[in-house]
Amino acid sequence: MRSKWITKARISGVLLALCATGFAATSAQAQGALPAPGPTAAAIKQRGQLNCGIDTGIPGFAYQDGARKWQGLDVDYCRAIAAALLGDVEKVRFVPTTTPTRFTLLQSGDIDVLIRDSTHTFSRNASLSLQPTAVNFYAGQSFMVRKSLNVAKAAEMNGATICTLAGSSLELNIGDFARANNIKIATLTFDKSEEAAKAAEAGRCDGYSDDTGSLAAVRSTMQKVDDWMILPDNLSKEPLGPYVRSGDDRWRDIVYWVDAALKTAEEYEITRDNIESFRTSTKPAIRRFLGLDAGLAKMIGLDDEWVVRVIKAVGNYGELYDMHFGAKGLQLPRGQNNLYSHGGLHYPLPFR
């Protein structure tokens, strides 16, 4: 009799436990309290390190300084994501990627996010099953030519020879531009931008063509920088920014909102140096943004301090631009890369 009772108790105990788990699970779903962090973010947290795909070396976006430390706009985006997710800017493994291997590395999971001055396009989104997240740099293809050539705009370049990169949309854009303007432009295509720039420098070509950010970078590497000018024409739209794998929306959200946080901080004039003074702010929008009033951060699986950590680590978007492209860097005017409020295209979605 006794043994039978024990069995009964056991069974009911198991049932009760099952019931409790089921309830807990349903209630968590119903409340939507802390959604699962998503497989990518979970894997990064477990690893304790973000694997970030960057360029192999291009001034402005990703380059190594004298101490062989990676610097650049894309590099600082990697650091910002690490600061947000892992709480430490140093917990990043930088993976330099070449043009042909970059998307494969992301698809295969060798890197968690690709921040490599890569253009967001329809076919990359649809056929490579990659997710463009945010645009961190608005570029457009243009030309860098010798000043002694005396051309003011690209349409005057009839008969010129231009060095550019092989297997890119660059060569196609030049062909389209030449046909549209009824002129002839010869193109020589190289594997690497250094080779193409070297050929232009040697006088083999009259100029070099690339996206504006890269053009400014290449110009800064020329022996006589002042001999070269960048033409005002834009042959194409090249919105550059991070890519993640399709299928993990939570991870995409984190990358997306890190970008938005950098730009929003600039909008509110919150900088690396003055951020502490905002802790006493009474403006609701700023309190929400900085996580002083709890609520937003946990919706994407981060803690309330994440925005403060990011800005303290790398500064706001304007500071990043100045350091890598602007006055302290390549002297490239902000133009389209200004905030919408200053005539540019960067328009961060609101934090609320």
Added chain:
Amino acid sequence: MQDIGAGAPWRPSRRFALKLAGVVALALFLAWLGHNVAENMAQRGMHFSFDFLHDPFGVDISFHILPWQLGQSHGYALLVALVNTLFTAAIAILLASALGLLLGLMRLSGNPLASGASYAGIECVRNVPLLTQIIFLYIGALQLLPPARASIVLGPDIYLNVRGLFVPVPEWGWSWAVWPVAALSVLALLRAQWRQRVPAALLAAALATLFFAFAASWNRPVLRGFGFSGGWLLTPELLAVWIGVSVYVSAFIAEIVRSTIGGVAKGQREAAASLGLKWHQEMFLVILPQALRAMIPPLTNQYLNVVKATTLGAAVAFPEVVQVFARSIMNQTGRSVEIMLMILTIYVGLNLILASLMNAWNRRLEIPGR
């Protein structure tokens, strides 16, 4: 076990079974590869099609022998690139053979200076990777040339500068005057060689005079706008591939020349000497014709290498098949499987044709009855 109805007994030997197994294994492997490709392509929503060959190609081709305009089809662009490859391979084979013969003979000459220089040259050239040599030639030599306005004048209307080598061309020459004259002169030369009647050099000189007389009007390179226009331009990219490949392969050809000449029986040389033939007579009338028989098979290998080595042009922006087809067009269309298949076929085809031509030549030179 007897084969039904066959006169001779047919026994499946172990060798045959092994061969059969090999063929079946190969067929299965290929089928597996094909299946794998088909499955993976289907998975990615790609379909196998060569329709892209008709689509327009909007990228400039910086050096072309056939006329090229933006917007002509991918298929025609492939043809333009193929002609570039063939042209480069042809002139590289000519230059490599001439240089190889020269270096080989220099090594064999008794002159220590000539032989030492040839030895040093061959060792330097054949022990450095070809790609390195081509890139060095391109960046380290051809890009250091002066700009157009400070061109090096190599001859009347022949200019060398950083944009390339500009040479004049006969005005209507390439269209109708040149080809018949060139064909006639080659035919006449062959006949002269055959019958040994007219000194070949004299005939060639006469034909060359005729050729220049025919093509009275020249299209000369003239400095205007961004640089020279008119004439014919050998781009630095072409020069780098041509000279790079030729010099590299000539080192191997020189060794072939040396070893095959060494293989000609000593008695032949002694006989020639005893007849009182001079060195060049002995070499060109007695030794080399006999050495040529042994030379052709290894020479075929080198010529095949030349064809394959032209693909290195892609490293210095020379628009040959790989650069135009496997890079630009592959990137624009995304048809990687089709394009790589076509490129494999093209190079296999080119080399098989070249090898069969060389074999035919080899058979002609064979001593009958051997």
